[in-house]
Amino acid sequence: MRLFHTSDWHLGQNLHGQxxxxxxxxxxxxxxxxLKLDQPDVLLIAGDIxxxxxxxVKAQERLYDFIVGAHEQQPLLTIVMIAGNHDSGSRIELPxxxxxxxxxxALGRVLWLDDGQLDAERLLLPLPDxxxxIRxxxxALPFLRPAEVTGAQLGDNYLRGIGQVHEWLIAAANAKRTPGQALIAISHAHMAGGSVSEDSERSLIIGNAxxxxxxxxGSTISYVALGHLHKPQKVNGEERIRYSGSPxxxxxxxxxxxxxxxxxxLDGETLLSVEPKLIPRAVNLQRIGPAPLAEILLQLAELPNTDLLEDLQRQPWLEVRVxxxxxxxxxxxxxxTALQGKAVRLVRIAAEYAGTGRNDGADDNATLIELDQLSPQELFSRAWQDNYGSEVDEQxxxxFAELLQDVQMEREQP
Structure with a gap:
C-alpha cells in the first residue's frame, strides 16, 4: 500500500495582509x-486545512475543487482529512x-455514545488498495479540544483524557483488523520534542499541560501521519512517527x-519506506536585515528590477528588518522609495532599536515587536506584567488558556 502524507495547508492564509x-x-x-503520476492508494491531510x-469562500472552493479533481482523475483514491486547531470541526464535517x-x-470531532463510551467506529476508516x-x-484523531476529552467519564485532566481516547481507539482498531492489515494513525497534535516555527503555529499547550x-x-501502529508543526520532522527520531510539514x-x-x-x-503491517517529495516554491519569501538603515537601502538598490514580461504573482514577498x-x-x-521598480512585494518592515541611551532600566537592545508576532498567551503575560509589576502565575x-479555548470554540460555529 502507498500513501501520501500532507498537512497544514492553511487555505485562506494571508501574509501580513497579503x-x-x-x-x-x-x-x-x-x-x-x-497523484496522477504515482497513483497512491491514500491521501492523508492531517489537519489545519x-x-x-x-x-x-475562495479557500473552501480550493479544497472542494481539489477533491473533485482528484476523484475524477483517480476514482479509486481514498482521501482522509481531519480538523486541526485552526479548523472548525463542525465545518470540516458539514459536507x-x-x-x-x-x-x-472528513473527521472534525470525537463523539461519545449514550453510555459514555467513545464512538470509535466513526474514527476507524478502511483503507482499500x-x-x-482492505489493506x-x-x-482518525482530529485535534482534541478539552471539552471533547474531559467530563464525567474522563475527569478534568486534559492529557489523561487524550491518553484514554488513544487507548480506546487503538484497542478498537486492533479488535477490528485482521492479520496483515496495517494500522495508520492520522493526528493533529503537538508531540514532545517537536521543533516549532517562531511565528505561525498557534500554541496547543494549555496552562501547564x-x-x-x-x-x-504503540508499536501496533505502522505509521503516524502528524499535523500541526510546519517543519518536516521525525518525532524522537522514529521513522514511523512523522510531521510532513506545511506545503x-x-x-x-x-x-x-x-x-x-x-x-x-507499506507491505502488510511493515513500513517499507518514507520518502520526501519536494514541493516547488511558487513564490519566494525574502528577508533583508537586520542591518542599519543605510546598509538596508544599499541592499534594496541592488535588488533586480521588474520585468514586465514576468508574472507579477510570482514576485517574492519581502520582509525588511532595520x-x-x-x-x-x-x-x-x-x-x-528604494523599492520603486523592484521585482519584490513588500509585506513588512520591522524596526529594531539598539543603543537608545535610555537610563530607565530598559534593555538597551530592546526590539520593537509587532502584535502579530505574539501569541494570545504572550500578550496576556505582558499586559499582566505592565499592570501588576510581576510575572503572571501558572494557575x-x-x-486564561481555558477561557481562550472556550472563545475559539464559540467562534467555530458555522
Missing amino acids: DRDFEHGCFLEWLLRQ FDTVNPP APLMRRLRTH ASGD AWCL EALPASLF IPLSFSEINYQHQILDVK RLDEPQPDLRYQVE TLKD
Whole structure:
C-alpha cells in the first residue's frame, strides 16, 4: 500500500495582509500531478486545512475543487482529512455525506455514545488498495479540544483524557483488523520534542499541560501521519512517527528549509519506506536585515528590477528588518522609495532599536515587536506584567488558556 502524507495547508492564509491563494493554487495543481503520476492508494491531510475557523469562500472552493479533481482523475483514491486547531470541526464535517461519494472521509470531532463510551467506529476508516481489498485501517484523531476529552467519564485532566481516547481507539482498531492489515494513525497534535516555527503555529499547550508523548502510539501502529508543526520532522527520531510539514512557508521563519509531502510505502503491517517529495516554491519569501538603515537601502538598490514580461504573482514577498539608533519617522517612505521598480512585494518592515541611551532600566537592545508576532498567551503575560509589576502565575495562565479555548470554540460555529 502507498500513501501520501500532507498537512497544514492553511487555505485562506494571508501574509501580513497579503493573499496567498495563488501559492495554494500552485501547490494543489502540483499535488494533483503527483497523484496522477504515482497513483497512491491514500491521501492523508492531517489537519489545519484552513487557516481560520471561518475561511473565505475562495479557500473552501480550493479544497472542494481539489477533491473533485482528484476523484475524477483517480476514482479509486481514498482521501482522509481531519480538523486541526485552526479548523472548525463542525465545518470540516458539514459536507461529509457528499464527500463520501468521492471516497473522501472528513473527521472534525470525537463523539461519545449514550453510555459514555467513545464512538470509535466513526474514527476507524478502511483503507482499500487499487483492487478494493482492505489493506489497512486509519485511526482518525482530529485535534482534541478539552471539552471533547474531559467530563464525567474522563475527569478534568486534559492529557489523561487524550491518553484514554488513544487507548480506546487503538484497542478498537486492533479488535477490528485482521492479520496483515496495517494500522495508520492520522493526528493533529503537538508531540514532545517537536521543533516549532517562531511565528505561525498557534500554541496547543494549555496552562501547564505538556506536549503529547510519542508513547501514545504503540508499536501496533505502522505509521503516524502528524499535523500541526510546519517543519518536516521525525518525532524522537522514529521513522514511523512523522510531521510532513506545511506545503508553503507560512511565515518568514519558515524560509530556510524545503517544504514537502511524504510518500509512504507499506507491505502488510511493515513500513517499507518514507520518502520526501519536494514541493516547488511558487513564490519566494525574502528577508533583508537586520542591518542599519543605510546598509538596508544599499541592499534594496541592488535588488533586480521588474520585468514586465514576468508574472507579477510570482514576485517574492519581502520582509525588511532595520536596526535603528533612534526613531525614524519616514522609515516606510525611505524603504518604499528604494523599492520603486523592484521585482519584490513588500509585506513588512520591522524596526529594531539598539543603543537608545535610555537610563530607565530598559534593555538597551530592546526590539520593537509587532502584535502579530505574539501569541494570545504572550500578550496576556505582558499586559499582566505592565499592570501588576510581576510575572503572571501558572494557575492564572492556565485559567486564561481555558477561557481562550472556550472563545475559539464559540467562534467555530458555522
